Amino acid sequence: MEMTPKQRLLSSIKGEQVDRPAFSPFLAYYFQSLPLEIQQAGELAYLQQMGADPLLRGAVCAYKYRHKVCSVNEVILDDKKIVTWITPKGTLYAEYIFAKKSNTWYLTRHPVQRVEDIACLKAYYEDIIVVENIEESNAQVEQLGGNGLQLAILGIEQKSSFQSLLEFWIGTINLIYFCEDEPELIADLLSVMQEKSRKTVEITANSKVSACISWEDSSTGNISPSMYQEFIAPELSNWCDILHNENKLYVQHACGLIKDLLIPMGKQGVDAIESITPPNTGNVTIAEANRILPTNISLIGGIDPVFLLNSSKSQLEKEAVDLIKTCSNRGFVLANSDSCPPGVDYDKFLALSQLVRTKL
Structure with missing residues (x-):
């Protein structure tokens, strides 16, 4: 029996049997470059038009926060x-x-x-007060029904606390110095930040969403594996425990240089890693991730964004077939990784949609 897009995506993330491979391109940057009338119709309509399985990353939020x-x-x-x-x-x-x-x-x-x-x-x-937004997020889930899967966003900064210090609040160089010179101050700060973000996870776990995501942007370009294991992995493991207790899934967005982070990621309890990115944008192929990670962790991505832009349709189709075959032992969602360059030929999306429907 043919699955709905939601069933297909959920089964792919869980590593369960599917009726056919799931395909859901990541349209960051690309969609914003499209004509205004297409943008106004929405990403869901665009994905449905091309025949994709709409995986709406960060599309709902079960909480809000304000300040006193x-x-x-x-x-x-x-x-x-x-x-x-x-x-x-x-x-x-x-x-x-x-x-x-x-x-x-x-x-x-x-x-x-x-x-x-x-x-x-x-x-x-x-000073932050986290409050529920469950009624609105539940309504969004019900409205979408089986036509796709929303990945609900988590965290005050939509990522782990230390990653937000690294990327935004403090920056890589100063954060490393502070961790060495002022460890107690950083530990106290992280404790407060993690408490607030944990509240967002607890609220989301009690909503009707089925799966969640955070924009970790994990990469050894700005963090070592040892620092990742010390400062990031414990918080994400706690999130996974909270979500799994309520039968929710956690997908970690990691679009950077993640080859040397895969082993600690594999121990966190994540259900899937999204935006696995091969060279030259990233540094790990799907084949390498498939060898390194336990088979209970599903993979999403695999197509380098530059390759998506520059390849011919026949080259793209061959790459897609190879990726799907490589991941035949685990859950997999075919997608471009990291982002989508403006200028990608729409016919390439149609070709991939047709491929997973009729050619495998």
Whole structure:
């Protein structure tokens, strides 16, 4: 019997038998480049039109958060943006610059620069109140029905606490120094941050969503395997325990240089790793991930975004067939990894959709 897209995606993430391989391209950056009328119709309609199984990453959120006394202000002057966080312990600010070509704001100054700023960030998190948004998220799940699968977002910063310090709040270099020079301050800060993010997971676990995701962007480009195991893996393992107790699945988004992080990821309790990215964008092929990871962890991705852009349809189809065969021993969702470059020929999506439906 033919499965619904939701059934097919859930079974793929669980590593269960499916009627055919699941296919769901990751349209980040690509979809925003499409004509306005297509964007207004929505990503779901676009995925359905091409015959994909809509895996809507981060599409619902079962919680909201607000502040008791802290405030956040944003000022934009031409191509520069300044965001300010006013806390009882002082003020933090970040600076951005806008790149028109990529339509993206790039962070140029991390908010936490000095040891004294750590207390400000801690105060900001202590001030956060996490509240339920379950009624709205449940309505979204019910509205989608079997037509796709939403991966509900988790975390105050939509990722683990340490990863948010690494990427945004502090930055790689200063964070490493602070971990060495001020370990107690960082530990106290992480404890508060993790408590708030854990609340988002607990709320989500009691909603009707079936699976969750966080934008970990895990990569040895900015964290060592030992630091990952010390600071990130324990928090994500706790999230997995909470979700699994309520029969929810956890998918970890990891689109960077993750080859040397696969073993600790495999021990966290994750159900799937999303955006497995081969060279040159990433550093691990699906075949390598398949050899390294336990077979109870499903894989999502495998097609390098640059290859998707530059390959012929016949080359792309051959690559897809090889990926699907490689993962015949585990759950797998065929997708491009990391992002999708604007300019990819729509016919390539149609070719992949047709491939999984009729040619395997």
